[in-house]
Amino acid sequence: MAVAHGSRDPRSAAVVNELLGVVRALRPELDVRASFLELSAPRLPDVLRAVRADGHREAVVVPLLLGRAYHARVDVPSAVAEAAVLGLDVAIADVLGPDPRLESAALRRLAEAGVGFGDRSWGVVLAAAGSSHARANAVVRATARRWAAGAGWAGVEPAFAASAAPDAAVAAARLRAAGARRVAVASWFLAPGLLPDRVAGLVGADAVVAAPLGADPEVAELVLHRYAGARVGVAAIA
Structure with missing residues (x-):
């Protein structure tokens, strides 16, 4: 079940x-x-x-x-x-979560959205639901740090749709300030819904938003x- x-x-x-x-x-x-x-x-x-x-x-x-x-x-x-x-x-x-297979799926969704590894024009927002439970948020922050160290983008910032900071608007602004010419959202959501839509509405109309992990x-x-x-x-x- x-x-x-x-x-x-x-x-x-x-x-x-x-x-x-x-x-x-x-x-x-x-x-x-x-x-x-x-x-x-x-x-x-x-x-x-x-x-x-x-x-x-x-x-x-x-x-x-x-x-x-x-x-x-x-x-x-x-x-x-x-x-x-x-x-x-x-x-x-x-x-x-956490599990490498979730990260693999999220990165695959980013690639499907046109975000390639090693392209420093991209800054990536890793967007999750957010929680009042700090350890749950820490997993997302740790994943963002790992991606930032190895993916070759201009930067990776975690963001949360509720209950934690920063939100997606702040994360996207940080990436642009760090030199990212384009912003993409990696989805740490299983399925579409209110919270993923909230994230998409905050990052700016020019941002690329990857699909949730899904099937x-x-x-x-x-x-x-x-x-x-x-x-x-x-x-x-x-």
């Missing part, structure tokens, strides 16, 4: 389902189901009940979250705790990797 945050933007759920379509193609023997924490349907508790009604006694919940912030630490475990009364044994996998094969492989890790943990406990 994959669980994403959810969004009022229907594009978000559509992309999540596209990603899970890739997961199913990689492992057709698995029963792969989508669920959401809020704003989209079906909600995680409803899918847990459906899984139990279909005769399953065990399930693995894989959070489609890029960092270990509030939703991963509180919302997912709370929803899963409700499953205990159903007689369903549920393991929670680790969140997707990338490496992201699908990472989902299965997290699933497998949780299954190993369940076997070890048993």
Whole structure:
């Protein structure tokens, strides 16, 4: 069972389902189901009940979250705790990030948008949702530093859509001040929605905005990797 945050933007759920379509193609023997924490349907508790009604006694919940912030630490475990009364044994996998496969997917989206490595005319904003949990933001900042050291661009600046600074406008301004003639946004978002749109609206009309990670094969492989890790943990406990 994959669980994403959810969004009022229907594009978000559509992309999540596209990603899970890739997961199913990689492992057709698995029963792969989508669920959401809020704003989209079906909600995680409803899918847990459906899984139990279909005769399953065990399930693995894989959070489609890029960092270990509030939703991963509180919302997912709370929803899963409700499953205990159903007689369903549920393991929670680790969140997707950090992982090199996410970085690879984000860089691939940048390349698809026309941003080449080693071109110092580009400055790159690495845009993420942002969190009140400092460690989640630190992962994004560390990724930006790593890219800045190795990609050959004019610079890389982290930016956050909410709950943390700087925002995308400030990050883009810093890059231009450092000599970047062109600005691109690398998306640290799984799917489109309100927050990615907010970022795009702040960087300026002349900026290139890469697509979210989406239904990338490496992201699908990472989902299965997290699933497998949780299954190993369940076997070890048993």
